[in-house]
Structure formats: C-alpha cells, structure tokens
Amino acid sequence: GYGRWRAGRVGGSYDSKVGFNAYELRTSDALWGGAGAEISSTGEEYSLASTQIHFQLEGREIIRHGSFDEWRKDPTLAPPRQHKSEPEQPAGQNREPKKDESLYPEYDYSEGERNSRGYKWGMVIDLSTCVGCNACIVACQAENNIPVVGKEQVARSREMHWLRVDAYFRGAATNPSGVYFMPVPCMHCENAPCEPVCPVHATVHSAEGLNDMVYNRCVGTRYCSNNCPYKVRRFNFFLYQDWNTPSLKMMRNPEVTVRSRGVMEKCTYCIQRISGARIDAEKEGRKVRDGEIKTACQAVCPTEAIVFGDYNDPSSGVAKLHAQRHRYDLLADLNTRPRTVYLSAVRNPNKALG
Structure with a gap:
C-alpha cells in the first residue's frame, strides 16, 4: 500500500520512497483521533491510480x-x-420459445x-x-x-x-x-x-x-x-x-x-x-x-x-x-x-x- 514509504528491502528506501508514512498522523498520543490538525497545499502534484473509473458503463441500471x-x-x-429475468427452461424440442431466444446452442x-x-x-x-x-x-x-x-x-x-x-x-x-x-x-x-x-x-x-x-x-x-x-x-x-x-x-x-x-x-x-x-x-x-x-x-x-x-x-x-x-x-x-x-x-x- 501507499500508506507507507518503505516496505522491507523491496518496497522503497530512504532515497526512493513509494508512498507516505501514515503513522505520522497516528501517534501514541492520538491513537484513535486528534485535534488541531491543519491541511495546507505544498504546491506539488501526486498522481493516484484508481480502478473505480475503469470500464465504466454510463447510463446502465447495473445494480x-x-x-x-x-x-x-x-x-x-x-x-x-x-x-x-425469465427462468431457464429445459433443453429440447417441446419447450416454449422465450422472448430472448437466440441462435446460440442450447x-x-x-x-x-x-x-x-x-x-x-x-x-x-x-x-x-x-x-x-x-x-x-x-x-x-x-x-x-x-x-x-x-x-x-x-x-x-x-x-x-x-x-x-x-x-x-x-x-x-x-x-x-x-x-x-x-x-x-x-x-x-x-x-x-x-x-x-x-x-x-x-x-x-x-x-x-x-x-x-x-x-x-x-x-x-x-x-x-x-x-x-x-x-x-x-x-x-x-x-x-x-x-x-x-x-x-x-x-x-x-x-x-x-x-x-x-x-x-x-x-x-x-x-x-x-x-x-x-x-x-x-x-x-x-x-x-x-x-x-x-x-x-x-x-x-x-x-x-x-x-x-x-x-x-x-x-x-x-x-x-x-x-x-x-x-x-x-x-x-x-x-x-x-x-x-x-x-x-x-x-x-x-x-x-x-
């Protein structure tokens, strides 16, 4: 994950960090919460990789x-x-045709x-x-x-x-x-x-x-x-x-x-x-x-x-x-x-x- 800047010998180093140390926000004095934190812009950019926007299906009733x-x-x-959805029907010649009949094999x-x-x-x-x-x-x-x-x-x-x-x-x-x-x-x-x-x-x-x-x-x-x-x-x-x-x-x-x-x-x-x-x-x-x-x-x-x-x-x-x-x-x-x-x-x- 990217909530850390180093992971053993293979995941980043002191000179080449892979993420950010999230434990700096979670100290022993504030394990479950804290107050007085401030957010300010550093002027730097950091790209995020999210799979949620991949393969989107716009306008479909998916769920x-x-x-x-x-x-x-x-x-x-x-x-x-x-x-x-219609219930599946058994294969054979005597079944009733469905609304969604197809040319695929049964x-x-x-x-x-x-x-x-x-x-x-x-x-x-x-x-x-x-x-x-x-x-x-x-x-x-x-x-x-x-x-x-x-x-x-x-x-x-x-x-x-x-x-x-x-x-x-x-x-x-x-x-x-x-x-x-x-x-x-x-x-x-x-x-x-x-x-x-x-x-x-x-x-x-x-x-x-x-x-x-x-x-x-x-x-x-x-x-x-x-x-x-x-x-x-x-x-x-x-x-x-x-x-x-x-x-x-x-x-x-x-x-x-x-x-x-x-x-x-x-x-x-x-x-x-x-x-x-x-x-x-x-x-x-x-x-x-x-x-x-x-x-x-x-x-x-x-x-x-x-x-x-x-x-x-x-x-x-x-x-x-x-x-x-x-x-x-x-x-x-x-x-x-x-x-x-x-x-x-x-x-x-x-x-x-x-």
Missing part, C-alpha cells in the same frame, strides 16, 4: 437495490424499463450429455451482505498466481486481478446517502460473447458450463476482451512472472498455471478446486456434495455474500438462491445468460433514525 417495503411490493426490484448438462458428469456450476452474490472489504480480490490473487503490476500499469487500466469490487453511490453525487458494493468476476455466460470471436478457440465452453481458458492456444488478439460486456478479462502486457528466483517458487500455487506475456486470463471459478473435489468424489463413487467446493473468494468472504455450487442440484444452496425472485442477471438485456447472478440489495433502515 438493483431498494428498501424492505419496496421489496415487499415488487420482489424483483427491477427498474421500469428493464425486463425481468447446452444440456444432464449426466452423459457432451461428456458431462451432470454438474452445472454457478455462483450467486448477495449484494445485501457485501461490505466491499476486498478480501475476495486478495484471496483470488493469492490462489491463482495473479501478478501485482504496480501503480504505473494500473493507471493505464492494465490491472490483472480477476475480480473487482465496484462501488455505487445512492443519491446526489455531491452528498450521497448510501453506498452499495458489487463484486464482478467472470460471468461464465451460457451465450458467452467472448467464445465465438476467438480465432484459435482459446476460450471454450466446457461440459459443465464453465467458460474455460486454454492458455497455450492464446495468441493475444484480445478480441475476447473487446467483446466482453462485463470487462472481466485481463491481458499480460509484460512478462510479470519470474520462474528462476528460487524464493518465489514457494509462493505460487502449484495447481494453477503461471501465465506468460501475451496471454489473456480471467476468473476460472477456481477450476483447480472443482477438479480436486470431482476426483475425490469419483474415487469414492459419489457425486460432489453441496458446499464441498468453495472458491477462493467464497472461502474468505466474512459475510458469506458469495455462494458457489451446482445448479443441477435443486437442494443446493446456490440453486435455492438462484430461485429467489430478487435474483437478477447483470446486463440481462444482452441475453448472455450469465452463470454468476446477483441478489438485489435490500435495506431495512430504521426510519426513526432518518
């Missing part, structure tokens, strides 16, 4: 929220001009179809309980060998973390009355816009519904990133990894491929954890149990806002949450049919407190 009373009147909390995830083992992985994120702590970002970065690119590259919109947490403010821009947080990983769309534009089939649809990346096929055209409406794909502009330093080898997760320059990457739903649980279940002659797989972001979430599981199991926690009426798809009008869905933020403030 749904409402009070408890509004939720009781309309559980969907959908804006008037946005159509409500995948069947029944056991035995397309080499499927009968799983249909998905994720539900509850916006009512997310507090924007960013623990999910750090856990994902550690689990999946994601490089830290530094302030200069972040300022150029080249951050590499697979998961971001967007903040939305309610009310006037100058005096907001509330804030909502939205974690945005890969949506793992059924109708994934990134898949048909890849000229080398480096991004493919798996038999269990995951939008997989084949790193050794990727030639770095970045067409997939251009065609992704959620902007969750990350490109290695440089060779961030160091394979030769022995002390760094113990830092990496050996179950996750270390990517190279010119390769696109993104959230994989922690496929290494899915594969590990599937192998253990096959050894024991059973199905993967609900809750047996926890993605890195889910495992560290202090409020349990992230739930992952098998949509094909109607008794699973993720399937039950997916059936809630205030569940919605992000940018549903694009008909991407994402596997990652959201529960609208519902607040129940004490009216007596204003």
